[in-house]
Amino acid sequence: MGAPSRRAAAAVASASSAGAARHAVLGSHCDCESFYYDVIARGEAGACKHVLAARVARAVGGDSVETVPDEVLARLLIAG
Numbered sequence: 001m002g003a004p005s006r007r008a009a010a011a012v013a014s015a016s017s018a019g020a021a022r023h024a025v026l027g028s029h030c031d032c033e034s035f036y037y038d039v040i041a042r043g044e045a046g047a048c049k050h051v052l053a054a055r056v057a058r059a060v061g062g063d064s065v066e067t068v069p070d071e072v073l074a075r076l077l078i079a080g
């Protein structure tokens, strides 16, 4: 969560990319290619797996919430 904006974002690990690759999820939007092609361009899906993973983690309490300055949150969203 960003401060002082209180915007919530999630960093979801990429299953297909090696190393510490992560995707940035902000609300129902994700920065991955699947979100762009399957959700936005073709409209064949309502969400990508990263958005679903963030929702499930939140629902079962499997996520960890950290409050960071908005500048740090912005870097997460830009870098993915």
Ligand SMILES: [Zn+2]
Pocket (backbone or CB within 6 Å): 023, 030, 031, 032, 033, 034, 035, 048, 049, 050, 051
């Ligand atoms: Zn995604």
